[in-house]
Amino acid sequence: MTKQEALFEYVLRKADDTLILGHRLSEWCGHGPVLEEDIALTNLALDLIGQATELYQYAAEVENKGRNEDDLAFLRLEREYKNVLLVEQTNGDFGKTIVRQFLFDHFQSLLYERLMNSADEQIAAIAEKSIKEVKYHLKHSSEWVIRLGDGTEESHNRVQESVTDLSRYIEELFYQDEVDEILIKEGIAADTASFKEEYYNNINAVLSEATLSLPEKMWQLDGGRKGVHSEHLGFLLAELQYMQRTYPGMEW
Amino acid sequence: MKDLNINELDRKFQEKIDNEIKIEPKDYMPEAYRKTLIRQISQHAHSEIVGQLPEGNWVTRAPNLRRKAVLLAKIQDEAGHGLYLYSAVETLGADREETIDDLHSGKAKYSSIFNYPSLTWADMGMIGWLVDGAAIMNQVPLCRCSYGPYARAMVRVCKEESFHQRQGYEIVTKLATGTPEQKEMAQESLNRWWWPALMMFGPSDADSKHTAQSMKWKIKRHTNDELRQQFVDVTVPQAELIGLKVPDPDLKWNEETGHYEFGEINWNEFWQVVEGYGPCNKERVDARRKAKEDGAWVREAANAYAEKRAKRKAS
Amino acid sequence: MSKKEWPLWEVFIRSKQGLSHKHAGSLRAADAEMAINNARDVYTRRSEGVSIWVVESANVVASDPSEAGPLFEPANSKAYRHPTFYDVPDGVSHM
Numbered sequence: 001m002t003k004q005e006a007l008f009e010y011v012l013r014k015a016d017d018t019l020i021l022g023h024r025l026s027e028w029c030g031h032g033p034v035l036e037e038d039i040a041l042t043n044l045a046l047d048l049i050g051q052a053t054e055l056y057q058y059a060a061e062v063e064n065k066g067r068n069e070d071d072l073a074f075l076r077l078e079r080e081y082k083n084v085l086l087v088e089q090t091n092g093d094f095g096k097t098i099v100r101q102f103l104f105d106h107f108q109s110l111l112y113e114r115l116m117n118s119a120d121e122q123i124a125a126i127a128e129k130s131i132k133e134v135k136y137h138l139k140h141s142s143e144w145v146i147r148l149g150d151g152t153e154e155s156h157n158r159v160q161e162s163v164t165d166l167s168r169y170i171e172e173l174f175y176q177d178e179v180d181e182i183l184i185k186e187g188i189a190a191d192t193a194s195f196k197e198e199y200y201n202n203i204n205a206v207l208s209e210a211t212l213s214l215p216e217k218m219w220q221l222d223g224g225r226k227g228v229h230s231e232h233l234g235f236l237l238a239e240l241q242y243m244q245r246t247y248p249g250m251e252w
Numbered sequence: 253m254k255d256l257n258i259n260e261l262d263r264k265f266q267e268k269i270d271n272e273i274k275i276e277p278k279d280y281m282p283e284a285y286r287k288t289l290i291r292q293i294s295q296h297a298h299s300e301i302v303g304q305l306p307e308g309n310w311v312t313r314a315p316n317l318r319r320k321a322v323l324l325a326k327i328q329d330e331a332g333h334g335l336y337l338y339s340a341v342e343t344l345g346a347d348r349e350e351t352i353d354d355l356h357s358g359k360a361k362y363s364s365i366f367n368y369p370s371l372t373w374a375d376m377g378m379i380g381w382l383v384d385g386a387a388i389m390n391q392v393p394l395c396r397c398s399y400g401p402y403a404r405a406m407v408r409v410c411k412e413e414s415f416h417q418r419q420g421y422e423i424v425t426k427l428a429t430g431t432p433e434q435k436e437m438a439q440e441s442l443n444r445w446w447w448p449a450l451m452m453f454g455p456s457d458a459d460s461k462h463t464a465q466s467m468k469w470k471i472k473r474h475t476n477d478e479l480r481q482q483f484v485d486v487t488v489p490q491a492e493l494i495g496l497k498v499p500d501p502d503l504k505w506n507e508e509t510g511h512y513e514f515g516e517i518n519w520n521e522f523w524q525v526v527e528g529y530g531p532c533n534k535e536r537v538d539a540r541r542k543a544k545e546d547g548a549w550v551r552e553a554a555n556a557y558a559e560k561r562a563k564r565k566a567s
Numbered sequence: 568m569s570k571k572e573w574p575l576w577e578v579f580i581r582s583k584q585g586l587s588h589k590h591a592g593s594l595r596a597a598d599a600e601m602a603i604n605n606a607r608d609v610y611t612r613r614s615e616g617v618s619i620w621v622v623e624s625a626n627v628v629a630s631d632p633s634e635a636g637p638l639f640e641p642a643n644s645k646a647y648r649h650p651t652f653y654d655v656p657d658g659v660s661h662m
Binding site for chain 1: 301304305308311312313314315316317318319320321324325327328331332334335338373423426427430431433434539542543546547548549550551552553554555556557560
């Protein structure tokens with residue numbers, strides 16, 4: 001694998017994470033639990049779709065095969081999407097959406113903090129712009145985890161169940177392979193192992209304030225980075241790609 | 253205040269209105285004025301909120317990243333506008349949740365246009381171009397409405413909405429100048445949305461029971477028919493410019509009046525949709541009701557947490 | 568279990584450094600942090616602000632409109648508080 005191939009793959013993975021999660025959040029638009037929160041969730045979706053757009057643009061540039069950001073976002077096969085499984089999980093109730101967001105935000109925050117110092121200028125620039133958004137997302141989702149966890153008995157039970165369910169997807173956030181190894185050597189990618197402990201400390205601190213906890217041991221799932229997904233992604237892509245697939249080659 | 257009788261208060265109130273002095277929340281106002289405003293502003297707020305739904309249909313299917321972001325931002329604005337308007341309703345002493353419950357029970361109305369389905373991507377263009385276009389025509393005069401909080405909310409709404417109609421027309425233009433399939437998609441969509449858009453201005457002046465009083469109170473500045481005519485006059489040339497045909501065989505330019513003449517609106521359809529029998533009335537209200545019911549535990553949890561925390565702080 | 572609505576908050580926004588906070592509108596929130604977050608999402612979507620104040624509406628004390636006369640009209644007759652009240656000879660500058 002060349003450095004260029006690794007870089008393309010790396011940026012694409014990050015782009016897919018943000019696009020798919022942004023897509024999931026956008027499904028809330030018009031259906032939030034209260035008007036103010038409807039607006040907040042849409043803001044998160046917009047931030048993530050904005051980040052995805054910049055990442056795809058850069059991936060397209062690195063690839064240099066004449067594809068643009070929309071070709072990458074809309075016209076790949078399911079096996080070619082490289083997002084982690086966590087982000088494609090269905091919205092469920094508001095609590096599940098918040099827990100999914102919470103687990104992701106804490107990871108993104110630590111990742112982007114490091115990528116701001118990436119030897120790749122473009123990645124560093126995107127990370128620097130995105131970190132401000134991510135810090136806000138983190139505040140929003142963490143505060144909600146606490147409200148729901150330490151709210152009513154019902155909310156506690158619901159959100160604990162989501163924490164338990166979604167904890168199966170945490171380890172995959174730290175997944176690394178040849179792609180990462182090549183880029184870590186170049187000072188481009190961040191070594192996820194270097195902030196794993198900090199991640200668990202951070203989420204456990206919030207969970208404990210919320211009177212919630214991660215399960216003792218949970219079988220961990222992965223495959224997203226290799227394009228092997230859960231059943232949910234296919235349906236998501238069917239909607240996402242509908243226009244581009246039905247009317248090939250047209251401009252909108 | 254006690255020593256003035258009601259007639260005297262009413263006279264002074266009308267005098268303020270006639271002198272273009274805004275009425276503010278705690279000022280004296282006749283009960284009928286308050287009720288009219290509550291009805292109108294809450295209908296307006298409901299329209300923004302229900303209006304999120306037909307467009308929300310297409311967020312996950314938007315054809316590219318730019319369109320997806322723009323559509324999301326637009327729908328989000330609508331939620332914001334609903335919120336500004338509910339806030340204005342609350343200054344009149346109406347409770348937001350009770351106002352929303354009236355929507356869910358079918359007691360309160362909202363713009364009938366949102367009871368039509370959004371079936372193709374072109375509909376996102378038509379909603380922006382025609383529906384927002386018609387809404388703006390209604391809303392601009394409301395920035396001068398006699399009730400301060402409503403007028404201020406509308407200033408904000410109009411400022412934010414200025415991009416909504418443009419993005420809609422941009423979508424339609426792109427289609428109308430695209431492939432034959434795209435052009436067909438645009439024309440077919442215009443055929444479905446044109447008449448409902450004209451109905452957005454409400455019943456004809458002859459049948460509008462609230463117009464005269466609302467104009468005297470300067471809640472309204474133009475009649476329904478005046479605004480409808482203005483809409484037709486500006487919109488028809490916009491359609492022609494991009495080669496779309498307005499689906500009205502009676503449409504013709506009248507040199508003498510300087511206005512377009514247009515065909516008769518199907519008022520039977522209008523009233524049926526208003527009464528709840530449109531293609532999507534049930535889906536729209538059900539969706540809103542479901543959002544509220546599904547969110548009940550979340551709202552309760554946040555309350556419970558706030559209470560617990562306040563107690564901990566106190567002890 | 569509490570069925571009650573979240574309290575109403577008034578939102579004040581400083582649009583840029585050097586200006587005072589100005590009333591922007593209101594919203595519902597269960598607690599102060601949420602009120603700040605919601606104010607940010609609702610009222611600063613177009614970079615309208617650099618600082619936010621929120622205060623529970625129940626804590627705002629307002630003057631009574633029926634007392635507007637005694638409260639505010641006496642100031643109308645005190646034109647000497649305004650610089651244009653004073654005659655200054657033509658040709659005087661920096662005053």
